[in-house]
Amino acid sequence: MNKLKYLIIHCTATQEGRELTAADIVKMHTSPPPSGRGWSQVGYSDMIHLTGLVTNLVPYNEDGIVQPREVTNGALGLNGVARHVVYVGGVERDGKTPKDTRTEKQLLSLRNYVNHVIAAHPEIQILGHNQVAAKACPSFSVPVWLKAIGVNEKNIYKKN
Numbered sequence: 001m002n003k004l005k006y007l008i009i010h011c012t013a014t015q016e017g018r019e020l021t022a023a024d025i026v027k028m029h030t031s032p033p034p035s036g037r038g039w040s041q042v043g044y045s046d047m048i049h050l051t052g053l054v055t056n057l058v059p060y061n062e063d064g065i066v067q068p069r070e071v072t073n074g075a076l077g078l079n080g081v082a083r084h085v086v087y088v089g090g091v092e093r094d095g096k097t098p099k100d101t102r103t104e105k106q107l108l109s110l111r112n113y114v115n116h117v118i119a120a121h122p123e124i125q126i127l128g129h130n131q132v133a134a135k136a137c138p139s140f141s142v143p144v145w146l147k148a149i150g151v152n153e154k155n156i157y158k159k160n
Helices: 022-030 104-120 142-148
Strands: 006-011 046-048 054-056 082-087 125-128
Touching (some): 006 104, 082 104, 104 125, 125 142
Parallel strands (some): 006 125, 046 082
Antiparallel strands (some): 046 054
16 A cells, blocks of 8 residues: 555547547456456546546545555556546547547546545646656646646656
């Protein structure tokens, strides 16, 4: 059990406008290869749909401690101290090119989500998956967006 330190933002890396269900994400992550990744646990705690609806994928509490049952597989090396949230989208309609595809409703939900997490965990650092892995995910600059929505500098992950 470790103290919660990070909120990591992800995208599903699916085509713009293509909705996914929670079951789709669970299947992608936990089914054996080649259809899935074969993980024992899904990669995200919560998912933000195109409509802005937030779906919890792995139950957790707000105590600030990452219990073993709360660990999700979103970013190698940080999972034991992080919560992961994913928005549906992140790729152009071509299925390959990274793109910030967040809908207005997703933007509002993600903003509210971030503000809720900061209120519950004032020392948390927020970052994009691309800041700790060689990936385009979440297909936008999390630090730039956080500054634009008024998040305190102390909550914006600085390392790159």
